[in-house]
Amino acid sequence: MGFRNRAFTLIELLITIAIIAILAAVAAFTYSTFLKPAYQTSPLNALNAAAAAEETYYADNGQYACTIEDLTGFNDGTKDNKFIINKDADSKRKFILKVDNCTATSYTLSVENNPTDSKWKAKWVISCSADMPYGACKPKQVEGSPTVLTNLF
Incomplete structure (x- = not known):
């Protein structure tokens, strides 16, 4: 009785490596598509x-802020009343947040993009005043399709 060597052939090893490489490429692509919106x-x-x-x-100062830079977390170092969201994104995903109207007891905030194609245009506003009950200020979409956010992100 002779010994028979049991081993993998070069073709079997190459096929296994190719399958692993294909699976790794698919996994890397899928991971990157989930990571980008994050x-x-x-x-x-x-x-x-x-x-x-x-x-x-308002609670700290007795009046509302009339520029976005006066709000905590929204001062980008400029005094242009604009805070840019997603600065490095394309024009349809880059939004500008600003204070539109302001008095001592009321304010209107807006966020909008400026895309090259009007089908991606979107704008939301929140208008609130000091006499409104807590939770009554809700964003309202004033421009664009209701599904534009789903399609953008």
Whole structure:
């Protein structure tokens, strides 16, 4: 009885390596598509955060802030009343948050993009005043399709 060597052939090893490489490429692509939106901020989240910052400013100062730079977390070092969200994104995903109207007892915040194609245009506003009950200030979409955020992000 002779010994028979049992081993993998070169073809079997190459096929196994090719299959592993294909699976790794598919996994890397899938992972990158899930990771990309994680680094982009939703304009509605930023709008709600700015509204909360306005209420905090009112509680501290007895009046609402009339520029976005006066709000905690929204000062980008300029005095242009604009806070840019997703600065490094393309024009349809880059949004500008600002205080549109302001008095001592009321404010209107808006967030909008400026895309090259009008089908991607979107704008939301929040208007609040000091006499409104807590939670009554809700964002309203004033421009764009209701599904534009889903399609953008």
